[in-house]
Structure formats: structure tokens, C-alpha cells
Amino acid sequence: MSAAAPAAAPAAAPDQQQPAFRGEFGFIGGAVAKAVSTTFIILVVAAFVARHVLDDKYTIAKTHSPEIVQARMLARFEAGSVIPRFEKYHVSRPDAIAMLQGVLRPAPLEAYTVVVGETGCGKTSAVLDAIRPNRTGIVYHIVRDDLFVDISKRLAESLDFEFNQFTFTEGYLKDRGVELHEVTSAAEPFKSWVLLSLSLRDVAQQFKTKHGHPATLVIDAVDMIAKQGPALLHVIQNFAKSAADEQLLNVVLVTSDGSTLPELEESSAMTRARVVEVGDLTDEQAVDFLLHRGVNEDSAKRAVAEIAGGRFVLLNRVTKQLGRGHQVNQIFLEFHIGTRGALRRLFGDLAQISPPASSTFCRLCRGAQHVDDVEEALGRDLTKKLLATNVNILAYHPNKTYTLHSRHVQRSVSTLLNCTRP
Numbered sequence: 001m002s003a004a005a006p007a008a009a010p011a012a013a014p015d016q017q018q019p020a021f022r023g024e025f026g027f028i029g030g031a032v033a034k035a036v037s038t039t040f041i042i043l044v045v046a047a048f049v050a051r052h053v054l055d056d057k058y059t060i061a062k063t064h065s066p067e068i069v070q071a072r073m074l075a076r077f078e079a080g081s082v083i084p085r086f087e088k089y090h091v092s093r094p095d096a097i098a099m100l101q102g103v104l105r106p107a108p109l110e111a112y113t114v115v116v117g118e119t120g121c122g123k124t125s126a127v128l129d130a131i132r133p134n135r136t137g138i139v140y141h142i143v144r145d146d147l148f149v150d151i152s153k154r155l156a157e158s159l160d161f162e163f164n165q166f167t168f169t170e171g172y173l174k175d176r177g178v179e180l181h182e183v184t185s186a187a188e189p190f191k192s193w194v195l196l197s198l199s200l201r202d203v204a205q206q207f208k209t210k211h212g213h214p215a216t217l218v219i220d221a222v223d224m225i226a227k228q229g230p231a232l233l234h235v236i237q238n239f240a241k242s243a244a245d246e247q248l249l250n251v252v253l254v255t256s257d258g259s260t261l262p263e264l265e266e267s268s269a270m271t272r273a274r275v276v277e278v279g280d281l282t283d284e285q286a287v288d289f290l291l292h293r294g295v296n297e298d299s300a301k302r303a304v305a306e307i308a309g310g311r312f313v314l315l316n317r318v319t320k321q322l323g324r325g326h327q328v329n330q331i332f333l334e335f336h337i338g339t340r341g342a343l344r345r346l347f348g349d350l351a352q353i354s355p356p357a358s359s360t361f362c363r364l365c366r367g368a369q370h371v372d373d374v375e376e377a378l379g380r381d382l383t384k385k386l387l388a389t390n391v392n393i394l395a396y397h398p399n400k401t402y403t404l405h406s407r408h409v410q411r412s413v414s415t416l417l418n419c420t421r422p
């Protein structure tokens with residue numbers, strides 16, 4: 001079992017498997033023991049609770065057995081995750097949606113999928129749009145700004161999986177090729193991941209047997225996991241890979257920003273991944289979007305051409321600032337100052353940038369360049385720094401190219417390095 005955790009960890013706290021019990025114990029232990037704090041009282045309470053648990057064991061077994069837990073999880077897959085409606089004006093992106101629908105229902109299942117695209121290009125919305133017409137067989141989970149230790153537990157909630165003592169017995173684990181001590185010695189969120197993934201495999205098999213095709217699990221914003229170090233992400237990738245190898249479950253990972261992709265690619269499980277990209281809108285779609293948001297035609301065209309291109313997050317920001325009475329020039333200048341500052345921090349005096357770095361930047365202003373050419377001209381370290389989310393000069397694409405990160409960066413770099421001069 002390769003999913004065991006890297007670090008040594010405290011033993012399992014038994015109260016984690018029994019929330020109701022813990023609640024009751026907390027109440028009695030808290031209220032009574034505080035008032036009359038004698039060892040005697042605490043012993044009586046402990047005996048009461050132990051007794052209570054024994055009495056309940058048989059009732060609990062009926063509602064919390066692995067079979068019941070898994071039946072609920074299976075039902076969640078069969079119903080699919082509920083996808084909320086989109087509230088604001090919606091740009092239709094038939095090509096991106098069709099591509100993603102192919103990813104969500106692959107035939108046959110040959111790989112797990114990593115969906116990439118810059119922050120704010122509309123990945124989450126496009127994935128939800130692709131699921132909405134038919135959510136049967138698809139569970140969608142988005143990683144929020146959760147505490148790292150809670151990541152697996154949040155995923156379990158989306159899957160309607162319940163951790164309890166019955167999925168934590170030696171026999172249950174042994175049947176699934178895992179030793180109890182491997183689990184008890186793991187720290188969170190790895191421990192919960194192991195327990196969850198074992199049931200997930202069982203349920204995926206049940207789904208496939210019943211419906212003749214694998215179910216789909218989408219985990220969005222996995223860059224939030226990568227931010228905390230690559231270990232858990234690699235464990236999840238390994239799971240996704242073996243699920244694909246066994247044609248058991250279609251796992252789709254969605255990630256923002258170029259700095260995560262190289263991390264994902266460090267994993268040998270990446271060999272089994274299909275990487276697809278959600279890109280920006282076309283300039284025409286972007287202008288149309290701004291017109292629908294009440295921007296006048298002249299500003300809309302200039303804002304798209306000079307600042308935002310088809311990147312939703314920039315279009316939204318520009319709309320807001322135009323609404324406050326700012327001019328396109330002013331808005332561009334703010335972005336320009338940011339880009340100039342970032343470049344100066346990395347290069348010092350920009351007039352000192354010479355070929356091949358300067359000529360590479362100028363070629364990037366005109367379009368995508370192969371990864372190898374850029375890394376050779378700029379060096380790997382510098383390339384990595386230019387990709388970082390807080391710098392956002394370069395963007396990485398799964399077709400092994402780099403582009404400048406956005407339209408305004410392209411224009412700024414072109415002016416700062418005098419690219420239009422012969």
C-alpha cells in the first residue's frame with residue numbers, strides 16, 4: 001500500500017470515529033467534571049459512557065456498518081453532485097464544455113485527467129457547466145482554503161462517506177491489503193485519506209458492476225493542496241493512476257496556475273495523466289461579455305485589446321474599475337507598474353537585459369514559445385521565478401509552451417524591452 005503517510009504520527013484518537021459519543025462525553029465531562037472536579041466523578045462518568053457505548057453497539061452496527069456507509073456513498077455517485085445555477089450573465093463556451101464532457105465521461109477510461117488553466121480563466125465554471133446537464137455518476141468536490149489536516153475529511157463529506165469504527169478494524173483493513181498499524185501511525189490528512197480511499201475503491205467497483213461504466217470524481221482546485229507541499233497531491237495522483245489502470249474510477253483533477261503543473265509532473269503517476277487546458281475567451285467573446293456588463297463599445301474594445309484579453313478575472317476587474325470612472329489608460333498603467341516592478345526585482349536594470357533573454361521575451365510577446373527554448377535562454381531558475389503566482393509573468397501550457405501571462409503583461413514587456421524596434 002503506497003498511500004501510507006511519510007511522517008511518523010501520533011496514534012489514532014479513538015474519539016475521532018464516534019462523533020456522537022464524543023459530543024455526549026464532552027458535555028458530561030465538561031459540565032459535571034468542572035463543577036465537582038474529583039477523580040471519583042470522572043470515573044463514574046467514564047463507566048457510564050463505556051456502558052452506554054456497549055449498549056449502543058448493536059444499533060450502531062445497523063446504521064453504520066461498512067455496507068451502509070458504502071451504500072450511501074454509492075447513492076451519492078448515482079445521484080451526482082448538485083450543481084448550483086449560474087447567476088450572472090453567462091458566456092457560452094461550447095468547445096470548452098464539449099471537451100470537458102468528454103473528460104467527464106470517457107469511453108474507454110484510459111487515463112486520469114488533469115485540467116489546467118490560469119487562475120480566473122473560467123475552469124471551475126466550465127467544469128460545473130459541463131456537469132450540470134447530466135450529473136448522474138459524477139461527484140464534484142472543490143478544495144477550499146481548508147486546514148491541511150481537514151482536506152480528506154472535507155472530501156469525505158462531498159462523497160457522503162462517514163468515518164467510523166467499522167471501517168477501522170484490523171479485519172476490514174486486512175481484507176483490503178492494509179495493516180492497521182500503517183493507518184494508526186499515519187498523520188492527518190493521510191490517515192483519513194487511506195480510510196476514505198479504501199471505501200472509494202469498493203464503491204467505484206460496485207458502481208462499475210452495476211452500471212457498466214466507471215463513475216467520475218472531480219477534485220477542483222488541487223493547487224490548494226499543492227500549496228501545502230506535494231506529498232498529499234502525489235498520493236491522490238497515485239490513486240487516480242491506479243484507478244485508471246484498473247478502469248475503476250475516472251478521476252479528474254483541476255488545477256490553476258503553471259507553478260502546480262511542474263509539481264504534478266514530478267510524480268511518476270503523471271505518465272498516466274491526460275492534461276487538457278481551459279483557455280481564455282476569444283477577443284470577440286470578451287468584448288461581447290463587457291458589452292453585456294454595460295461597458296461602452298469603445299472602452300470594451302480597448303480594455304480587451306490592451307489589458308484583459310479573454311481572461312475572465314481581468315474582465316471582471318476592469319468592469320469594476322470602469323464602473324468607478326477610471327479610464328482604460330489608468331487601469332493599464334496600474335498593471336504596467338506592477339509588471340515593471342516584478343521584472344526589476346528579478347533583473348535589476350531592465351536596460352541590462354540582453355540577448356538571448358531580451359530576444360526571447362520579444363518572441364514571447366508575439367506568441368507561444370517552446371518550453372526548451374525559453375528555459376535555455378532564461379535558465380531554469382529564472383523561468384521558475386517568472387512562473388510564480390505572485391510574479392505572473394509567464395504561463396505554462398500543457399502543449400509544452402510558455403506564453404506571457406496575460407494581455408497586459410505582453411504589452412508591458414513589449415514596451416519595457418523596446419520589442420517593436422527593429
Ligand SMILES: Nc1ncnc2c1ncn2[C@@H]1O[C@H](COP(=O)(O)OP(=O)(O)O)[C@@H](O)[C@H]1O
Pocket residue numbers: 089090091092093117118119120121122123124125126256312313316
Ligand atoms: N462562462 C462564463 N460566463 C460569465 N462569467 C464567467 C464564465 N466563466 C467564468 N466566469 C466568471 O469568471 C470568474 C472566474 O471564473 P472561475 O470559473 O472561478 O475561474 P477559475 O476556476 O479558472 O479560476 C468568476 O467570477 C466567474 O463567475
Ligand SMILES: *[C@@H]1O[C@H](CO)[C@@H](O)[C@H](O)[C@H]1NC(C)=O
Pocket residue numbers: 105134135136137
Ligand atoms: C446521464 O448519463 C448517464 C450515464 O452516462 C446515462 O445513463 C443517462 O441516460 C444520462 N441521462 C440523460 C438525461 O441524458
Ligand SMILES: *[C@@H]1O[C@H](CO)[C@@H](O)[C@H](O)[C@H]1NC(C)=O
Pocket residue numbers: 350351352353416417418
Ligand atoms: C528602450 O528605449 C529607451 C528609449 O530609447 C531607452 O531609454 C531604454 O533603455 C531602452 N530599454 C531597453 C531595455 O533597451
Ligand SMILES: *[C@@H]1O[C@H](CO)[C@@H](O)[C@H](O)[C@H]1NC(C)=O
Pocket residue numbers: 277279368397399401403
Ligand atoms: C500551445 O498552447 C498555447 C496556449 O493555449 C497556444 O497559444 C499555442 O498556440 C499552442 N502552441 C502550439 C504549438 O500548439
Ligand SMILES: [Mg+2]
Pocket residue numbers: 123124125220221
Ligand atoms: Mg477555480
